[in-house]
Amino acid sequence: QVVNGLQFAVADLSLAEAGRHQLRLAEHEMPGLMSLRKEYADSQPLKGARIAGSLHMTVQTAVLIETLIALGAQVRWVSCNIFSTQDEAAASVVVGPTGTVDAPAGVPVFAWKGETLEEYWWATMNLFDFGNGLGPNMILDDGGDATLLVHKGVEFEAAGAVPQATEDDSHEYSIILDTLRESLAGDKQRFTRIAADIRGVTEETTTGVARLYKLAKEGTLLFPAINVNDSVTKSKFDNKYGIRHSLVDGLNRATDVMLGGKLAVVCGYGDVGKGAAETLRGQGARVIVTEIDPICALQAAMDGMQVAQLEDVVGEADIFITTTGGTDIIRVEHLRAMKHNAIVGNVGHFDDEIDMAGLARVPGIEKVEIKPQVHEWRFPDGHSVIVLSEGRLMNLGNATGHPSFVMSNSFTNQVMAQIELWTKPGEYELQVYVLPKHLDEKVARLHLDALGVRLTSLTKKQAEYLGVDVNGPYKPEHYRY
Ligand SMILES: NC(=O)c1ccc[n+]([C@@H]2O[C@H](COP(=O)([O-])OP(=O)(O)OC[C@H]3O[C@@H](n4cnc5c(N)ncnc54)[C@H](O)[C@@H]3O)[C@@H](O)[C@H]2O)c1
Numbered sequence: 001q002v003v004n005g006l007q008f009a010v011a012d013l014s015l016a017e018a019g020r021h022q023l024r025l026a027e028h029e030m031p032g033l034m035s036l037r038k039e040y041a042d043s044q045p046l047k048g049a050r051i052a053g054s055l056h057m058t059v060q061t062a063v064l065i066e067t068l069i070a071l072g073a074q075v076r077w078v079s080c081n082i083f084s085t086q087d088e089a090a091a092s093v094v095v096g097p098t099g100t101v102d103a104p105a106g107v108p109v110f111a112w113k114g115e116t117l118e119e120y121w122w123a124t125m126n127l128f129d130f131g132n133g134l135g136p137n138m139i140l141d142d143g144g145d146a147t148l149l150v151h152k153g154v155e156f157e158a159a160g161a162v163p164q165a166t167e168d169d170s171h172e173y174s175i176i177l178d179t180l181r182e183s184l185a186g187d188k189q190r191f192t193r194i195a196a197d198i199r200g201v202t203e204e205t206t207t208g209v210a211r212l213y214k215l216a217k218e219g220t221l222l223f224p225a226i227n228v229n230d231s232v233t234k235s236k237f238d239n240k241y242g243i244r245h246s247l248v249d250g251l252n253r254a255t256d257v258m259l260g261g262k263l264a265v266v267c268g269y270g271d272v273g274k275g276a277a278e279t280l281r282g283q284g285a286r287v288i289v290t291e292i293d294p295i296c297a298l299q300a301a302m303d304g305m306q307v308a309q310l311e312d313v314v315g316e317a318d319i320f321i322t323t324t325g326g327t328d329i330i331r332v333e334h335l336r337a338m339k340h341n342a343i344v345g346n347v348g349h350f351d352d353e354i355d356m357a358g359l360a361r362v363p364g365i366e367k368v369e370i371k372p373q374v375h376e377w378r379f380p381d382g383h384s385v386i387v388l389s390e391g392r393l394m395n396l397g398n399a400t401g402h403p404s405f406v407m408s409n410s411f412t413n414q415v416m417a418q419i420e421l422w423t424k425p426g427e428y429e430l431q432v433y434v435l436p437k438h439l440d441e442k443v444a445r446l447h448l449d450a451l452g453v454r455l456t457s458l459t460k461k462q463a464e465y466l467g468v469d470v471n472g473p474y475k476p477e478h479y480r481y
């Protein structure tokens with residue numbers, strides 16, 4: 001749609017007022033972002049930045065978007081998942097704080113809850129046209145889909161053609177190839193021009209960061225990148241404490257099943273797995289962990305969890321949650337062996353942790369929608385499994401994701417990373433960087449007052465004794481929090 005010269009595609013613009021009320025409450029819970037708005041109101045460090053954002057279009061992300069705008073940026077936005085958009089948040093961002101439903105004055109957003117994969121990649125393509133022949137000069141990514149499209153676009157433009165999908169390619173990848181083939185037919189240099197203008201990308205999450213390090217290692221990274229995930233105040237907070245809140249929220253909204261007394265399996269005991277295991281145990285479930293990494297497995301054991309192989313416990317557990325960022329974690333043979341009505345969900349970034357394609361191919365399988373994002377899959381032998389959000393991250397598919405306060409930590413890092421790359425052109429090479437520790441500590445400081453924390457100060461003598469500055473950084477680079 002185009003109204004008032006503003007392009008957008010959202011579910012229902014009339015939801016904007018409801019979204020705006022939620023944004024106001026979220027702002028109160030996001031002190032880090034609100035503090036950056038005050039700190040940079042005059043200097044407008046993001047002036048001139050045209051940011052293409054691909055990140056779950058939630059109420060929290062709406063506050064991030066309006067912070068980027070407050071610092072001078074132009075923004076276009078999509079969600080990075082087909083189920084994670086909160087339609088009222090998308091509507092309020094399009095209308096904006098001063099617009100109306102008839103005369104929206106906010107930001108171009110192309111996102112709605114329940115997109116098809118074709119619609120998702122159509123939406124993502126809308127990130128790259130800022131009008132007047134201008135593309136983005138910054139990317140803000142979560143999972144790396146926007147970065148992938150630019151890199152594949154440049155690759156295929158150089159080759160002069162987009163390859164046909166092979167039988168090994170996923171259905172989604174064949175859609176990406178179709179999308180790029182259409183782009184190439186229309187403009188043989190689109191992404192080559194776009195990539196040349198992009199000053200850098202800031203990446204939100206573990207899986208997206210893994211993709212960036214792979215590009216950097218291959219020597220194909222087209223622009224500098226900041227790994228926001230590995231700011232301590234992102235991954236040791238959002239990944240762990242965020243999931244501790246939003247996993248149970250998703251399970252309750254999806255199934256209302258009693259968690260107490262049940263047996264839960266958590267696949268992976270990294271930052272997300274730790275939060276997942278803690279919250280399920282907090283609900284009185286017995287928790288079994290699966291791990292490949294001896295250190296994380298030892299942590300789980302020392303935290304009092306049984307660490308087993310999935311095959312040994314798959315027939316007795318009631319709930320299965322994947323948190324690995326890997327692939328083929330729960331396969332068809334596991335789903336076949338599960339108890340009747342076992343609940344299966346994923347909170348990893350992509351949907352390849354549970355073999356949904358394999359499940360759909362089981363002869364005689366029946367898929368019954370219990371309610372949106374909750375499906376009963378009935379095997380011919382009569383037993384069913386309940387799969388949440390079709391194997392996509394269910395804390396955002398079946399609930400509204402992490403709460404504002406923890407996302408304020410993640411997104412304060414995002415804004416700082418955008419400022420770093422935008423205001424220091426030429427200082428960053430074609431590598432993946434993390435933010436310096438003093439900024440990580442600054443993010444933490446911005447969130448202490450809201451929780452009534454009273455920090456202790458070092459004396460000069462104590463600081464000298466520890467070999468640190470009175471004002472920090474307080475830890476060496478190799479310190480593990
Ligand atoms: N849903 C959300 O809101 C949310 C929030 C943050 C991160 N994420 C995503 O969650 C995933 C995990 O993130 P993280 O920060 O915890 O990563 P992490 O690397 O800290 O943890 C993943 C763990 O899984 C383990 N693992 C890998 N393959 C395994 C296998 N086959 N079996 C058992 N364990 C296995 C690894 O050893 C590791 O300990 C990523 O995809 C990340 O992008 C989602």
Ligand SMILES: Nc1ncnc2c1ncn2CC[C@H](O)C(=O)O
Binds near residue numbers: 205
């Ligand atoms: N409420 C949320 N808004 C935006 N992104 C959210 C929210 N909850 C979890 N996430 C995803 C966390 C982050 O993108 C990650 O995947 O690491």
